[in-house]
Amino acid sequence: MPTPxxxxxxxxxxxxxxxxxxxxxxxEDDTTLTALARQxxxxxxxxxxxxxxxxxxxxxxxxxxxxxxLGPGLVRLGERTSRRLSLWARxxxxxxxxxxxxxxxxxxxxxxxxxxxxxxxxxxxxRMSAEVGxxxxxxxxxxxxxxxxxxxxxxxxxxxxxxxxxxATPATIVDDAAFFAELARIRLxxxxxxxxxxxxxxxxxxxxxxGWSTPMAVSVSGPxxxxxxAATTGYAEVLERAATCLGAVLAPGDGLGPDGTAVxxxxxxxxxxxPEARTGSPxxxxxxDQQLWP
Numbered sequence: 001m002p003t004p005x006x007x008x009x010x011x012x013x014x015x016x017x018x019x020x021x022x023x024x025x026x027x028e029d030d031t032t033l034t035a036l037a038r039q040x041x042x043x044x045x046x047x048x049x050x051x052x053x054x055x056x057x058x059x060x061x062x063x064x065x066x067x068x069x070l071g072p073g074l075v076r077l078g079e080r081t082s083r084r085l086s087l088w089a090r091x092x093x094x095x096x097x098x099x100x101x102x103x104x105x106x107x108x109x110x111x112x113x114x115x116x117x118x119x120x121x122x123x124x125x126x127r128m129s130a131e132v133g134x135x136x137x138x139x140x141x142x143x144x145x146x147x148x149x150x151x152x153x154x155x156x157x158x159x160x161x162x163x164x165x166x167x168a169t170p171a172t173i174v175d176d177a178a179f180f181a182e183l184a185r186i187r188l189x190x191x192x193x194x195x196x197x198x199x200x201x202x203x204x205x206x207x208x209x210x211g212w213s214t215p216m217a218v219s220v221s222g223p224x225x226x227x228x229x230a231a232t233t234g235y236a237e238v239l240e241r242a243a244t245c246l247g248a249v250l251a252p253g254d255g256l257g258p259d260g261t262a263v264x265x266x267x268x269x270x271x272x273x274x275p276e277a278r279t280g281s282p283x284x285x286x287x288x289d290q291q292l293w294p
Contacts (some may be wrong), residue, residue: 011109016040016046016050017050019040020047020054021059021060023039024036024060024069025110026112026162027265032268036068055068058071058073059071061073066133071269083116085117086117086119088249090118092218092246092249093106096218096239097121097123097268099124102224102227103119103121103220104119104220105218105219106119106219106246107141107143107216107217108216112138112159112163113138113163114141114144114217116130116133116143118132119131119132130198130221136168136198137165137166138159138166138209139163139165139166140165140169140194141194141204142198142204142217143204143206143217143218144190146157146217147217148206149187156180156183157176160266165179168198168199169196171197171200190207190236191205191206191239191240192206192207193229194206194221201224202221202224203221203222203224203232205220205227205239206219206239207240207243209226210243211245216246217243218242218246220238
């Protein structure tokens with residue numbers, strides 16, 4: 001059996017540029033170059049060159065006071081990404097709503113917080129406070145807790161040190177020990193429950209979507225009176241099927257063939273039939289949905 005070719009090493013300058021963007025995204029206000037360089041342990045000249053490149057592309061803006069913030073170029077990218085994720089995920093989320101009648105959500109870990117990227121309202125027409133594009137603390141949301149439960153404790157502690165654990169409601173877990181006990185329960189049962197911790201009177205069940213490069217979770221939310229604790233196991237079973245479908249549809253190829261060389265992902269391999277639809281398309285999502293839901 002041939003030995004797989006080693007994966008190419010990440011490009012350090014690209015990693016650093018994205019790290020700078022994530023710092024700016026999590027900052028409460030515009031930030032100085034010195035502060036950014038210090039947080040990433042970068043030489044100031046290196047940080048300056050990276051920031052000038054990002055400014056020239058419109059992804060970062062520099063104020064007259066020489067402080068930096070996110071630029072309008074990211075708005076365009078974010079809108080396009082959100083639209084595409086919503087398009088790809090919608091068939092699966094619609095199946096969740098058909099099964100459970102409550103609002104279905106898809107969210108990703110975005111820096112140190114969780115961002116909702118797709119949503120299908122439930123059959124009852126009641127709107128949740130969470131909506132597409134909203135960023136929330138990970139510790140108080142079902143999707144956030146589901147994602148954090150997949151990470152090493154040391155990584156979770158570092159994230160919580162950066163964000164704190166502010167209460168969104170009186171039910172929010174704000175004690176460190178209690179929160180890690182909650183993560184242990186999530187890992188044991190395989191899904192997370194937000195019991196009025198993000199929004200009073202709302203219960204959420206969430207499970208992680210595996211196979212994607214960015215941590216992601218799918219959830220269903222509804223009034224606690226319609227989503228009783230006794231029913232959460234059944235909700236989780238539906239979400240597990242949804243997560244399997246989303247993982248298959250959204251998982252990106254790395255663009256490499258078996259020998260580690262770049263391949264044209266639009267072209268089928270030799271002697272292989274033309275696929276009905278590319279992985280990651282709405283048609284593929286529908287096909288996986290038909291396999292997973294009777």
